[in-house]
Amino acid sequence: MLAPFEALEAARGTLLPWAPVFVSFGIGAYFAAPAEPGPVVWSVAGLISMTCLLLASLGPPLLRVPATAALLVAAGLLMAIWRAQSLSAPVMSFRYYGPVEGRIVAIDRSFSDQPRITLDQIVLARTPPDRTPARVRVALHGDAVQDAPLEPGLRVILTAHLSPPEGPVAPGGFDFQRLAWFSQLGGVGYTRTPVLTLEPAAGGAALFAFRTRMRLSRAIQAAIPGQPGAFAAALMTGDRSPVVSATNDALRGANLSHLISISGLHMGLLTGFVFAAVRYGLALIPPLALRLDTRKIAAVVALMAAAFYLMLAGPNVATRRAFVMVAVMLVAILANRRAISLRSVAVAALIVLAIEPESLVEPGFQMSFGATVALIVAFEPWAKLQPRIPKPLRPVAMLLLSSLAAGLATAPIAAAHFNRIAEYGLIANLLAVPLMGMVVMPAGVIAAVLAPLGLAQPALWVMGQGTAFILWVAGIVSGLEGAVQAVPTPPGAVLPVLALGGIAALVGRRLWLRGAGAVLVLTALILWAGADRPALLIAGDGALVGVMGDQGRVLSKPKGAGFVAQSWLEDDGDLAGQDAAFARGGAEAVRGEWRGQFGQHPLIHMTGKTAPDRAAAFCAEAVEGTLVVLNGDWPEGAARNGCDVFDLRRLKRTGALAVTQTDGGLEMTAARDVAGDRIWNRKGRGRPGARVAARQ
Incomplete structure (x- = not known):
């Protein structure tokens, strides 16, 4: 019975990479809870934390690892609760x-x-x-x-x-x-x-950073015309406003959109270039190289460059997360530790989760740390394989390995959140990422150093050639037939199971643990493949209806409620636009009225100011079981006869609805029931439905 505890105690020194996993269990439990945790939950979690802290510090050696794991889970739950409560502020209810x-x-x-x-x-x-x-x-x-x-x-x-x-x-x-x-x-x-x-x-730091950002952005765009200049400005300053939607679409279709959002890649390339330039530059000066620890000096300069980049790009979530990751690695160098290791990634993840526990459920956090862990694990065997590969082929092999590892780790996460898989994304990344690291970012740093001397133009020209080539690659790859494949949104359990399985398979040191991880990954993919989409969807404001047909979901309007329409189609794994989805029904909306069929039930969607009165007149002669959806309130006192009416008053109570047909009749799932009673969706902060009208 003691064997598992003895094994855990013996492996205690290697378990740090699992610490953020257990913290994530607690944070994940908070976000998955059907109702907001109350004082009882806080008290129990606090009691567990204190008890486990004592056991981990003073308890029997065999209980210290399990107690630490339980402590981390409880701490994650408490951090998430505290974070949500600390951000409490009025939310409009009118x-x-x-x-x-x-x-x-x-x-x-x-x-x-x-x-x-x-x-x-x-x-x-x-x-x-x-x-x-x-x-x-x-x-x-x-x-x-x-x-x-x-x-x-x-x-x-x-x-x-x-x-x-x-x-x-x-x-x-x-x-x-x-x-x-x-x-x-x-x-x-x-x-x-x-x-x-x-x-x-x-005046202030934020204003200074913004004005500096915009001044640099305009200077880069003046030196590099067109979208290559807009792309370069986004890379170096975070100003994405000049990047047009066509460029964004091409980058997404080629799986290169991560290049335009300042994240771990950019921060890593910037600090890596600065670190290498300072270290090798000092190495060219023998008196300094022999007397100074050039590695630590380079780390300090790279950390300062990363801090300036963070200030310049703005403290958005992705940039802050990237800064924490590189800062931990550079501090590890100053502490004479390995900069790139699972331990340093674990420390960075713990810091990010402690500051912003909500990051756990965001795609940026999942993709950043997933890719980093995969790269570290993939490069462990690289040291053994490298001598067997001819020297001219080693850069290519390393590029293939890194792109494959990062791509495999992030592809399912991106597909789950964005419902798309770029079929030729690996090819695009193989062509673009090396250019980003060897040409674009170094040229940008050199231009920044030479700008005060008025000598930045040659470096900016080189940078512009690199960004133009990347956009050319994005346009070619995204334009290939079948470049983008849509996938449906997975069930809620898929991503947590997939993440846990992936971590166990990558980080686990025992064969049985890696095997269990592989089984979990396979289970998640099977659950995803068997996912069913709702046959009928009704928008929470009654503005749109969508019925699943043989060709995909049929929408009740060709325009209007565009965000809802796009979200439904993307969740279905459908690349069609709203107008094309409407045309599948083979009918036109007349006078704010659309008619369809849901199984054996006639379905009608009415919109506009006169919709309630028209619906009441329609239901006076409708057949039993007719479904009527309105974006207004049903008239007081009007008979519904055989109609099942989804008016605005009803939808305000339920939120968006998913309807399926079973042998026992219609089964309805309300968005408010699934979301639960959480702090962010509670009512009562004002008069629900009230309207405040005011004039200047």
């Missing part, structure tokens, strides 16, 4: 139209590629402070897209439509409310009126 005053804290682009601003220090007309959100995000349309420069710190006023963050567009789908909660977004909306400046931006 729709609002009127003046919005606030300070700009972020500028980016929306789903429809429109510029948008995030504001804090919000003031809303006729809205008390306890109901005013901490932050709101407003997309700029029409006249709001102006030439006047917007920058962080600027206090502005505008007239906007605001509404609460929406829940999942389908049961079990992506939960924007959760994302908004952890971003402290209490309202989202749009404006078509100009953004007026009330106060200029005060």
Whole structure:
């Protein structure tokens, strides 16, 4: 009976890579919980933490490893609970139209590629402070897209439509409310009126970083014309605004979109080049090389370069995560430890999860650490294989190995989150990533060093040639027939099982553990392959209906509710556009009315101001079992007869609905039931459904 505990105690020194795994169990338990953990759960988790801490420190040696594992699980749960509670802020429970005053804290682009601003220090007309959100995000349309420069710190006023963050567009789908909660977004909306400046931006690090970023971005674009320059500016400064949607689509289709988002790859290439340049540069000066530890000096300079890159690109989640990873590795060099090892990756993961536990459920965290672990494990046998490979072929072999390892590790994660697999992504990465590391990033660093002397142009020309070639590769590869294959969204259990199996197979030191990991991976893939999509989907606001047909899902509208339509089709593993999905029904929507069939049930979708009255007249003569979906409220006192009505009043209680037909009748799954009673979707922060109308 003691053999397993003795084996754990003997292997204690090698178990650090498993620490973030056990912390993830606790964080994952929090996000998977059907209801928000209350004081009882906090108290029990705290008691377990203290007990396990005592056992791990003072208990019998054989119990120290199990106690540490339990401590990490409880700590992960408590960290997630504390993080969610610490971000508590008012969330709008009403729709609002009127003046919005606030300070700009972020500028980016929306789903429809429109510029948008995030504001804090919000003031809303006729809205008390306890109901005013901490932050709101407003997309700029029409006249709001102006030439006047917007920058962080600027206090502005505008007239906007605001509404609460929406829940999942389908049961079990992506939960924007959760994302908004952890971003402290209490309202989202749009404006078509100009953004007026009330106060200029005060000085500060954020404003200095933004102005420096935009100045460098404009300088790079001036030196490198067209999309190659826009791509180079995005790489070096994080300013993605000049990159057009066609470029983004080509990069996604070639599985090269990771090159345009500042992440671990860019931070690693930058710091690696700076580290190598400083170290080898000092090696050329014998008096210094013989007296100084050039390795540590290079690590300090590389860390400073990484910090400046973080400041310049902005403290977004991916960049912060990348900085933590490279900082841990550079500090390991200063501490005379191996820079690239599973231990350093584990420490970086623990730091990221401690700061932002919600990162665990984000694709960036999963892909970054998945790729890093796969690369480290793959290069362990490289030292043994390298002498057997001819020297001219070693760079090619190393490139193939790294691309294959990182691609295999991230492909299922990307497919699960984005519902696409780039069939020729490996080819594109083999052509583009080496150029990024050997030409583009080094040229960018050299240009930055030479810019104060006015000598950056040659380096920028080289950089432009590299980015132009990468975009050419993206265009060619993404244009190949079958370049992108769509896959359906997996069941909720697939990714956790797949991740646990992958970690066990890669990190496990015992054969049985690696075998168990392989079995878990296979189980997850089987569950994914057998995933069923809902036969009928109804949007939470009654604006769209989708019925699964022989050719794929048929949508009730050719336009409108575009985000919901795209999300449904992507989750189905369907590459069709909304208009094509509507055309599958072979009918046209007339007067805001669409008719279809769901099994034996006639189905009608009505929209517009007169929809409730038209629906009541229709149901007076409808056959039994007719399904009626409205984007308004059913008229008071009107008889429903044989109609099963899904009006706005009903959908507000349920959220989006998934309907399947069984032998016992229709089985309905509500998005609110699947999401559970969580802190980010609770009601009661205002008058539900109330509307505040105000004028400037």
